[in-house]
Structure formats: C-alpha cells, structure tokens
C-alpha cells in the first residue's frame with residue numbers, strides 16, 4: 001500500500017488556479033493564494049497549508065519542473081495538471097487514478113532529473129539571464145546562493161520593545177501555542193519553531209511584535225539613531241524599519257516617513273497605532289519639492305531603496321520569473337537618483353544608511369562607490385552584505401557620514 005498523502009480534487013484544482021493566475025496575470029503568489037483562501041473560508045488549516053505550500057513550491061521549481069516535463073511552459077489546464085503530477089512524483093509520492101494524471105503517471109522523474117542536474121540554472125531553477133548576471137557579479141558565491149534561495153524562509157518576529165521584552169513575549173507565544181526561540185543576532189528577534197499565521201494571536205493584536213525578517217532587523221540599528229533625533233525614512237513603505245527606528249528611539253524625537261506610494265504610508269499609520277508609536281509623521285512624496293523642503297534637516301537618513309528583491313527569493317520565489325532585465329535597469333537608475341537627490345536632506349555631520357534586499361553588487365557596493373566618487377563630502381563608515389546562503393534573507397547596508 002502506498003504511503004503517499006491523499007490528494008483532494010478541489011485542493012489540487014485550487015493550486016492549478018493559483019498557478020494559472022500568478023503566471024497568467026502576473027500577480028504575486030501570496031496575493032493569489034490569499035484571494036483563493038478568502039473565497040473558501042470553510043477549508044481547514046491543513047487544506048489551506050496544502051494549497052499555499054504546493055503553490056509556492058511549484059512556483060519555486062517552475063523552470064526545473066518544465067524541464068523535467070520536456071516542454072515549454074504553458075498555462076493550459078491539462079499541462080498544469082501534468083506539471084503537478086511531475087512535482088508530486090518528484091517528491092516520491094504516487095499519483096491517484098484521476099484521468100488528469102493519465103499521461104504522467106509512472107514517469108521516471110528521477111532519471112530525467114539525472115540527465116539535467118549538471119546544469120546549475122536548471123537544477124536550481126533560475127532563468128538563464130538572471131543566473132548569468134548573478135554569476136558575473138557574485139563569482140564563486142553564486143552556486144551556494146542559487147541553492148539556498150530555494151529553501152523556504154523561516155518566520156522571524158521582531159519584539160516591539162516599546163510594549164514588551166523578548167523573554168516575556170516568548171512566554172506569551174508559548175501560551176498561545178506558538179512556540180518560538182530567540183534570534184541570536186540581536187536582542188529583539190524571534191524565530192518561530194513552526195510556520196504559523198500570527199496575525200490573529202492576541203500578542204500580535206496587542207502590538208507586541210511585528211513579522212520582520214532577521215536580516216531586515218539589522219538595518220535600523222545600523223543607522224545609530226538616538227532618542228530625540230530627527231530621522232527621515234525616505235522609502236518607508238508600510239514602515240517595517242520606521243517602526244523599528246521608533247522603538248530604538250524610545251518614541252522620542254521625530255521620524256518623518258516618506259514614500260511615493262501614499263497608500264503604504266496609511267498602512268504604516270495603522271501599524272504605528274498598534275505598536276504604540278507616537279513619533280512618526282508620514283509625508284507622501286508628491287514631487288521634487290517634498291524633498292527640497294527638507295534639505296539639510298536630518299540627523300539620520302534611511303534610504304531603504306526599491307530593488308530587484310533578489311535577496312528575498314526564499315520568501316518570494318515569483319521574483320525569479322517576474323523580474324526582467326529592463327526592470328533591473330530601471331531599479332538601478334532609481335537607486336542612483338534616490339542617492340543623489342535624497343542625500344541632500346541630511347545635515348552636515350549626519351549619517352545615512354543605504355540598504356537593499358538585493359544580492360547584486362550593481363545595486364549595492366557599486367551604487368555606493370559611484371555616489372562617493374561624485375560626493376567627496378560623504379565617507380563610508382562601514383558596509384555589510386549578508387547572503388541568503390547564510391542565516392536569513394539576503395540584504396546589504398552601508399553607513400555613510402556627511403562631513
């Protein structure tokens with residue numbers, strides 16, 4: 001008798017629909033899954049987990065699966081069922097006797113894998129163009145990064161030190177059936193023992209923590225803020241790092257959180273209320289004047305710029321397929337412009353952090369080098385890059401000082 005987990009037709013159909021929508025309409029898998037699950041509130045935790053994990057895994061291994069199939073990618077239902085069949089068998093499972101799997105049942109997936117595995121781009125499932133860019137920029141570090149980026153990320157929390165200390169939060173999480181352990185890299189990070197939706201926990205609703213990758217938790221402390229300072233977070237988005245800055249500043253002083261997308265700042269305001277943060281003022285960037293008005297005004301400036309997202313592929317496997325060369329060129333240009341224009345907001349003697357969640361040198365060290373060549377009034381204090389092959393997502397940060 002087979003030990004394979006049992007497949008349910010409606011759940012497999014949901015996975016097929018999620019893939020069709022994610023690749024057909026260009027939406028991110030997490031949004032597509034969220035919508036499908038919302039439409040079907042009666043599914044239990046296990047069913048929801050099956051749909052989410054299967055979709056993520058098939059997105060992650062998209063190229064490899066099509067290579068195993070020996071065909072160009074297609075979004076026809078019958079082809080997606082075939083692909084699901086390949087994925088299911090590749091994990092050592094047997095397929096049920098559904099007609100949709102008739103053409104793929106019993107295929108020797110392992111043998112086919114052996115024929116293909118010498119090619120790193122296929123084996124680790126990356127598009128050739130992006131693997132080439134990464135290999136050129138990262139050299140010997142690339143194969144380990146290519147591999148590690150396929151390991152699903154752990155769930156990290158950041159204790160909101162304005163409301164609670166880490167040990168008390170760990171105890172409360174235990175009581176809420178959400179066991180976790182401390183992150184060694186800092187004093188506020190927590191790693192969940194098991195993936196879990198934490199947003200319904202009373203501890204979350206009380207503002208005791210935010211979900212934030214461990215690597216991302218290293219960026220706000222890098223800016224060396226102190227209570228009472230005037231800090232500008234110029235690409236604040238929904239405020240992951242702005243909230244952390246507020247906690248480090250003990251709610252004292254002023255944080256001006258800016259972004260070109262006003263709706264993200266609205267989300268930030270909601271999170272700030274839950275976190276008990278009072279020192280953040282949000283300001284949408286409407287035009288060049290929004291920046292000019294703040295010239296020479298900040299003690300500290302955070303530029304957490306838009307980037308390729310190549311450091312967070314563990315979390316967003318879609319990035320491998322959605323990112324295109326022209327998009328990469330565009331973000332590099334925006335990063336250069338942001339450094340050039342926004343750095344003017346910093347006072348003399350002030351410090352600024354340039355940060356990305358990219359693994360690429362061209363978005364990281366090379367941007368900072370070019371900026372420093374044009375601006376001798378700035379100097380580099382230190383920089384750090386963590387690759388996804390280490391302990392978290394990939395990220396880069398550089399601390400600069402203005403004379």
Ligand SMILES: C[S@@+](CC[C@H](N)C(=O)[O-])C[C@H]1O[C@@H](n2cnc3c(N)ncnc32)[C@H](O)[C@@H]1O
Pocket residue numbers: 234235236237238239240241242258259260261264285304305306307334338
């Ligand atoms: C990496 S995300 C920021 C994440 C955020 N700091 C956090 O910790 O949650 C980059 C942000 O830059 C914003 N952005 C894009 N172009 C921008 C520009 N020209 N000026 C300011 N922000 C910009 C995006 O809307 C996005 O929210």
